[in-house]
Amino acid sequence: MIKTIILKKRPVGTPTLADFELIKEEKELKIEEGEILLETKYLSVDPYLRGRMSDAKSYVPPFEVGKPINSGLIAEVIESKNDNFKKGDFVSNRLDWKTVQVSKGEGLQKVDPNKAPLSAYLGIVGMTGLTAYLGLHEIGKPKKGETLVVSGAAGAVGSVVGQIGKILGLTVIGIAGSDEKVELLKSEFGFDHGINYKTTDDMKAAINEAAPNGVDIYFDNVGGEISDAVLFSINKFARMIICGAISVYNSTEIPTGVSVQPFLIKNSALMQGFIVSNYADKFPEAMKQLSTWLGEEKLTYRETIVEGFENTPQAFLDMMAGNKKGKMVVKA
Numbered sequence: 001m002i003k004t005i006i007l008k009k010r011p012v013g014t015p016t017l018a019d020f021e022l023i024k025e026e027k028e029l030k031i032e033e034g035e036i037l038l039e040t041k042y043l044s045v046d047p048y049l050r051g052r053m054s055d056a057k058s059y060v061p062p063f064e065v066g067k068p069i070n071s072g073l074i075a076e077v078i079e080s081k082n083d084n085f086k087k088g089d090f091v092s093n094r095l096d097w098k099t100v101q102v103s104k105g106e107g108l109q110k111v112d113p114n115k116a117p118l119s120a121y122l123g124i125v126g127m128t129g130l131t132a133y134l135g136l137h138e139i140g141k142p143k144k145g146e147t148l149v150v151s152g153a154a155g156a157v158g159s160v161v162g163q164i165g166k167i168l169g170l171t172v173i174g175i176a177g178s179d180e181k182v183e184l185l186k187s188e189f190g191f192d193h194g195i196n197y198k199t200t201d202d203m204k205a206a207i208n209e210a211a212p213n214g215v216d217i218y219f220d221n222v223g224g225e226i227s228d229a230v231l232f233s234i235n236k237f238a239r240m241i242i243c244g245a246i247s248v249y250n251s252t253e254i255p256t257g258v259s260v261q262p263f264l265i266k267n268s269a270l271m272q273g274f275i276v277s278n279y280a281d282k283f284p285e286a287m288k289q290l291s292t293w294l295g296e297e298k299l300t301y302r303e304t305i306v307e308g309f310e311n312t313p314q315a316f317l318d319m320m321a322g323n324k325k326g327k328m329v330v331k332a
């Protein structure tokens with residue numbers, strides 16, 4: 001039996017399970033010369049998928065209604081007629097949400113389960129880790145002694161950004177959506193301070209109190225009101241890495257907020273959008289450093305693993321709603 005998850009209709013506002021459909025087919029897939037058969041092991045559910053579910057122009061094309069969704073996957077080669085892959089290899093790439101699929105091998109990267117758990121290739125030693133490392137270094141240009149604020153701090157990217165900040169000698173403040181997550185920031189990821197944005201009435205005051213010397217770097221995963229509040233504490237020559245804006249991904253109207261220009265002018269500050277794929281030439285060096293820190297136990301990571309391929313849409317909804325800690329993955 002082959003299972004596939006398709007986009008049934010484009011979500012309006014917050015996605016629901018009705019936007020997805022699970023299709024089951026009793027068929028056997030045959031491969032031709034040059035092809036391999038892949039069995040899905042882990043699927044990544046990520047905020048950017050929300051953007052691809054709508055038909056607005058973006059840096060990646062939208063999903064087609066009635067077609068499979070795709071995201072970062074780890075799969076096992078279960079049959080091969082391609083000299084570059086053998087049965088038992090594990091590979092990673094952006095692939096369809098299918099339990100079994102045929103591939104020509106293009107774009108697949110082999111991953112080694114002896115070097116890191118397979119799921120980690122979707123997180124800390126995958127896109128998530130690269131995003132954290134490259135966003136912070138390439139735009140944030142961190143210097144020892146500076147103050148870094150991270151939003152979405154208990155999530156996949158945010159929890160890594162904060163830890164790298166600590167390794168580099170920064171004061172790190174994290175913003176997250178529950179007291180439990182704020183506690184985790186400090187106890188597990190070494191953040192200096194945490195703010196629960198859901199129970200804080202005055203975010204401006206809370207950020208000001210946590211960062212009495214001002215904010216030099218803001219790693220923005222969420223946008224919206226939280227990021228507006230951070231602007232009031234930025235220092236001269238502050239750098240703001242606009243990595244994500246999850247707080248407005250479900251908006252049905254164009255979001256409005258504080259006008260950023262006066263803050264940028266007054267502080268000679270930089271605000272720059274970041275897309276990890278623009279830094280592909282730096283992936284090897286970033287991965288090397290992340291692996292070294294992991295080996296030295298300077299970095300740690302959290303995963304929330306949901307069991308069962310058919311639960312992927314629910315895992316996506318839970319990830320968007322914050323019902324998880326660290327990186328959310330599905331074990332097929």
Ligand code: NAP
Pocket residue numbers: 046047048127128131152153154155156157158175176177178181221222226242243244245246247248274275276277319320321322323324326327328
């Ligand atoms: P994640 O942080 O693991 O999961 C998303 C988290 O966002 C949720 O757990 C939730 O945590 C928080 N959130 C949801 N709604 C929110 C709201 N209204 N206000 C504030 N926080 C909200 O996801 P991730 O994979 O690490 O991605 C984090 C961000 O980075 C996303 O915006 C994503 O699009 C972006 N990203 C960008 C790139 C790139 O190349 N630019 C690459 C990867 C990821 P709480 O419980 O704390 O609310």
